[in-house]
Amino acid sequence: MPLRVLFxxxxxxxxxxxxxxxxxxxxxxTGAVSGEQALTLVxxxxxxVVLLDVRMPGLGGLEVIQRIKRTHPDLEVILLxxxxxxxxxxxGRRFGAFEYLQKPVDLEDVIATLHRAAARREHVHR
Amino acid sequence: xxxxxxxxxxxxxxxxGQCHELANxxxxxxxxxxxxxxxxxxxxxxxxxxxEKLGSLAQRFAAQxxxxxAIVRSLGHFAHSVDEGPLECDPREIVERSxxxxxxxxxxxxxxxxxxxxxxxxxxxxxxxxxxxxxxxAGIELLLEGxxxxxxxxxxxxxxxxxxxxxxxxxxxxxxxxxxxGRLAEIDxxxxxxxxxxxxxxxxxxxxxxxxxxxxxxxxxLEPHTLAALAEVPDVD
Numbered sequence: 001m002p003l004r005v006l007f008x009x010x011x012x013x014x015x016x017x018x019x020x021x022x023x024x025x026x027x028x029x030t031g032a033v034s035g036e037q038a039l040t041l042v043x044x045x046x047x048x049v050v051l052l053d054v055r056m057p058g059l060g061g062l063e064v065i066q067r068i069k070r071t072h073p074d075l076e077v078i079l080l081x082x083x084x085x086x087x088x089x090x091x092g093r094r095f096g097a098f099e100y101l102q103k104p105v106d107l108e109d110v111i112a113t114l115h116r117a118a119a120r121r122e123h124v125h126r
Numbered sequence: 127x128x129x130x131x132x133x134x135x136x137x138x139x140x141x142x143g144q145c146h147e148l149a150n151x152x153x154x155x156x157x158x159x160x161x162x163x164x165x166x167x168x169x170x171x172x173x174x175x176x177x178e179k180l181g182s183l184a185q186r187f188a189a190q191x192x193x194x195x196a197i198v199r200s201l202g203h204f205a206h207s208v209d210e211g212p213l214e215c216d217p218r219e220i221v222e223r224s225x226x227x228x229x230x231x232x233x234x235x236x237x238x239x240x241x242x243x244x245x246x247x248x249x250x251x252x253x254x255x256x257x258x259x260x261x262x263x264a265g266i267e268l269l270l271e272g273x274x275x276x277x278x279x280x281x282x283x284x285x286x287x288x289x290x291x292x293x294x295x296x297x298x299x300x301x302x303x304x305x306x307x308g309r310l311a312e313i314d315x316x317x318x319x320x321x322x323x324x325x326x327x328x329x330x331x332x333x334x335x336x337x338x339x340x341x342x343x344x345x346x347x348l349e350p351h352t353l354a355a356l357a358e359v360p361d362v363d
Contacts, residue, residue: 011153013186017158103153
């Protein structure tokens with residue numbers, strides 16, 4: 001079964017590009033352009049991993065990860081940020097983030113991290 | 127906090143915000159490059175959809191380059207405005223730049239910044255471009271603190287016989303705390319340093335009015351009743 005990934009970022013063109021690139025690599029990718037939209041999608045369809053930007057208008061990534069973990073504690077979340085603030089990294093880990101990646105990040109590194117996150121999910125679940 | 131520290135804080139805030147915007151554009155360009163590399167082999171094999179995709183990618187690259195150019199151009203003007211000193215400046219530029227730089231903060235608050243500029247020519251005003259921009263940006267930030275998410279802030283520039291009038295307006299009142307009062311005092315000091323004035327109105331607690339006298343106008347000193355009348359102009363909505 002292909003890896004099911006939700007990519008969340010407020011930059012629409014970034015979302016559509018990354019989703020397309022992931023799909024070309026056989027990943028079932030879905031995009032969301034806000035924290036609110038991400039939460040709705042998480043309730044509606046199953047995902048293995050969420051790739052989540054920290055800085056977004058409205059619900060930011062740190063708020064979104066808290067809400068996801070409350071309702072879907074087994075869903076792995078990888079945080080993405082453009083500025084790599086130490087505080088965000090620590091807060092993200094405290095909220096249960098699997099990994100924290102700083103943008104721009106090579107897609108192959110993202111995919112490797114997605115697979116590691118999915119493997120942990122499966123291992124913990126089992 | 128000293129004037130220099132306040133100016134440095136403002137300078138840093140603008141720079142940080144625009145760096146973030148520029149980084150976003152570069153991140154998209156980075157991924158578009160990747161998608162271009164992904165698509166190219168199929169296009170070389172004659173896949174018509176891949177060839178078409180390359181055309182649309184070029185347009186998307188161009189959009190991010192235009193976005194980056196606008197940021198770099200604005201930052202360049204901004205950096206030079208520090209050196210220009212208290213001379214005279216174009217009030218349109220004050221409004222356009224402060225709105226441009228505050229746009230990312232507004233987006234985070236999911237608030238629209240609407241700009242209304244006069245159609246005709248408007249005279250240059252006295253004062254420092256840097257300080258007046260700082261005051262206008264601080265005014266927008268103050269309104270953003272009080273605004274309900276999803277609403278709008280209107281920034282209107284209008285000519286007056288004695289100067290230019292910038293009205294910053296939100297449907298929500300300004301925050302009523304000590305921090306906000308301190309910020310207003312800073313805005314007042316910035317405007318006074320350039321020979322300009324700020325006005326708030328009891329009838330519309332979400333409105334800040336700046337009066338910027340023309341640099342070569344007959345009247346650079348505004349009578350209190352005139353300023354009060356300017357602050358009471360009808361609502362824009």
